[in-house]
Amino acid sequence: MVEQEDSILVRQCLDGNRAKFGDLVKKYTKPIYNLALRMVGDVENAADITQTTFVKAYENLGKFDLSLKFFSWLYRIAINESLNFLQRQKQTEPLDEELVSPDQSPEDALHETERNEIIQHAIMKLTPEQRSVIVLRHFMDLSYTQMGATLGVTETKVKARLFSARQRLRKMLLRQGL
Numbered sequence: 001m002v003e004q005e006d007s008i009l010v011r012q013c014l015d016g017n018r019a020k021f022g023d024l025v026k027k028y029t030k031p032i033y034n035l036a037l038r039m040v041g042d043v044e045n046a047a048d049i050t051q052t053t054f055v056k057a058y059e060n061l062g063k064f065d066l067s068l069k070f071f072s073w074l075y076r077i078a079i080n081e082s083l084n085f086l087q088r089q090k091q092t093e094p095l096d097e098e099l100v101s102p103d104q105s106p107e108d109a110l111h112e113t114e115r116n117e118i119i120q121h122a123i124m125k126l127t128p129e130q131r132s133v134i135v136l137r138h139f140m141d142l143s144y145t146q147m148g149a150t151l152g153v154t155e156t157k158v159k160a161r162l163f164s165a166r167q168r169l170r171k172m173l174l175r176q177g178l
Contacts, residue, residue, distance in 0.1 A: 006070035013061060021061070025054050028071065031140065032078045038135040039082035040089075041124050049085055053078040072149040075136070079150065083128045115178060122172040130165035137162055
């Protein structure tokens, strides 16, 4: 259903109604931003990557294969932009997020924040390839098939990358006492 809606919007855009691309931007801004944020760990850079992703998607919409899923194509552009950014920057700063549930005690909130910072710091230490599969699976909740389409690799390759990324992340977190 979602793929059909996306295909209709893409077709309308390609047929001259360029304003329909705005509907796709509205629909996917938050997921693309979250993906970029998880990949690069910086709010401003994630916003820039999100904007660049949509600009590149718009510029290359004519090259989009309508038989494919639009979100997989768009996510692939976002992953590539994030990886390009990481290549240029080589930075590994942790996320600057503090999400606290009102149902938690201050001590529980502090422990959860500290735990989340340790996890995010460990994720940022993964290679960009490993980080991308962790983010797509655990933060974007994509299936192995969707991940393969997004990354342009087989489902078997996705599973292998995810396995090694999880193993490395597990070792780092065990060293941190988690």
